[in-house]
Amino acid sequence: MNETSRVLGASTAFLRLGWHDACRDRIGLFGRLLLFSIPVVIFATIWQATPLAGSGHDADRLSWYVMMTEAIVFSVGYVFREIEQDINSGAIEAALSRPFAYVLAWIAEEAGGTLFRLLALLAYGSLIAWLATGMVPFAWAAAPAIVLAAIFAAFLALLFQVVIGLLTAWVGTPAPAYWIWQKLVFVFGGLFIPLTLYPDWIRDIGMATPFAAILYRPASLVLAADQVAIVEVFLWQGLWLALALLLVAAVAAAATRRFLREGV
């Protein structure tokens, strides 16, 4: 078996493990769906109460938009905390001695769980959005592209969380870095307000960041899902995924060097 197929096989096994763990955690899923409903209802209600005339948007479509952004946010969870715990408890030592990159194992396992949760959240969220608005704002033919864009977005968010988790090697407690990163995602990603409703200069900044590729770009497909828009979303996500993978590789290598040099 060559190296590539060995890595692929192990990654798939970790991905399946994460998927099955997420499947088995029924109480956790129930709680997550409940928790997810709350901001969706809050934001949808706020949009219903907002004087949108002349904005080019309507409350029903914006409710679907918010459902998409929240589904992505809720699917990822708090991966950085798991990594923090592994590093601070010393469990990373055992992982370092295994014949498989520990960061890849984390990513694959968390990706499996994230994928399951995202699909569950999107299914449930679409149902409540449809019941609340009585409409589906996109053509059914665009649905696979929208789901795929959401998957890429969640994976991108996951990679950034892995980087934040690895910062534990230097700072001990990465939570403050996570809070700031999360709020930047909310603001420049357009968690609640689509970037097109921002003042021009902030919109331009937001569009040029990975935060838009995580929230605004995939969620904007429920507002307008023509072929050009879909291709543009995938291109931006592809670019940021490539850069995020490079960043993960660089930070993981630096963290490993630190563990080997100074211990855990």
Next chain:
Amino acid sequence: MTASFGYLGALIATNLRAGFARPGPAAMQLVLMAINNLIFFVVWALYFDRFPSLRGWGQADVAMLYGVAAFGFGVSVALAGGVRDLARTIVDGGLDVHLGRPRHPLPSLLMSRSIPAGFGDAASALVLWLWIGERTLSDLPILVGLSIAGGVVMLSSIAIAQCAVFWWPGALKLADQFWEVTVMISVYPQHVFGSGVRLVLFTVLPVAFMSQVPVEAVREADPLKALSVVAAAIVYGALAVVVFDRGLRRYASGNRMVVNR
């Protein structure tokens, strides 16, 4: 009575010393939490830049609401951060050490941990009230008082939810999620909701008393609303003690050997 206050004061002092045992990281958490709240408020600034009002509420009102929720929550977790781990402590059999003390175990459990970032929440509240919220220094005593009362409601309702594990240990994750739901709802204006949702927010999930009613009391200079927040703090505080005591009857020791120095 004096002895009880002395005991609470000693618990708070010990808790804060532990929370700030590493002053550098604690101060960093505090500062970053304040920045974090102010960054998040940018969303509302962008909203009100585009839309004039939200059912009669402007940016200053939402800033006041966010500040009230942040101050109440912040002070609660800075002084009584043990509420975060209450369910876990019960499930792990960690109550024994608190039960052996000659006082009611709930205060020592709640004050067994300090989350220094809570002071960052409180600091951001001052910026939100005085700068964005356009309130004056003379408003501070009522804002601080009502925020603390709202914080007691928050702390009590979270403690009640965490006590669910006495009856259903599998509810650990749900108890955690109740915490997140409570915090999440409290920072958004609730006057936009219909009567059904508002009924829930005044009873089962008493978030209305944590931020919305305190802000309405200040906006409308309504002493009855202010008193209702204080009354809610007393009622939910008492309810938390009753639920904890009932749950305690079902508690079996964790048989853990713990050495306290």
